[in-house]
Amino acid sequence: MTDAISSILSQIRAHEMRAGGLRGDVAPSDAIDVGGAGKAQQVPGFAETLSNTLDKVSATQARAADLQQAFELGDPRADLARVMVAMQQSQVAFRATVEVRNRLVQAYQDVMNMPI
Template sequence: MTDAISSILSQIRAHEMRMRGPDAAPGNAIAPSALAPGAASGAPGAVGGAGAPGFQQTLSNAIDSVSRAQNTSGALQQAFELGDPRADLARVMVAMQQSQVAFRATVEVRNRLVQAYQDVMNMPV
């Protein structure tokens, strides 16, 4: 299971690097200016630069992607059940497996985030 999580994290990092563009320096995913609210954009409560998506946006995009995969899978399954010749069994099964894997990965990331939050909250001050 650790290999799957590492794979997902590397995919998230690769996606983040694609979103930043070719001039972004590799290294830490969190820039030092992103740690202080409003440091990069000057707006109170803003985190990160104007061009780079924040954690909330990245997580929202990932959840939207899982939702789209599940909707596509459901639509293909329904089309197959109704006898649509364009919805063959192989496409339906692949779409269903893709949506299942995406959902499991999202649940695993959520579990890791909850565990990290609980670990931080249980730290002695």
């Protein structure tokens, strides 16, 4: 369980590094000229990134539920292996989301407990 979360967090960090060091905490209104082509690229903010991630987790859970229901109804395209893989993917995504939430809450509490 912990290894899966560590793996997901390392994947997030690797993706962040591939993005060229662009940070989600930059204000969304800041435009960055990429490659001198004259086109500005919007850097997504933290709230937008979090919202997109939650949407993807929700979609993964809905897909797993749809596959499970199709398997229960006898759909030949929904074999047991695909259903189990989809259910495990949704479970890992949900656990990673809960872990990120827990870390955000802990960080918030740490900041609020700092002396002024």
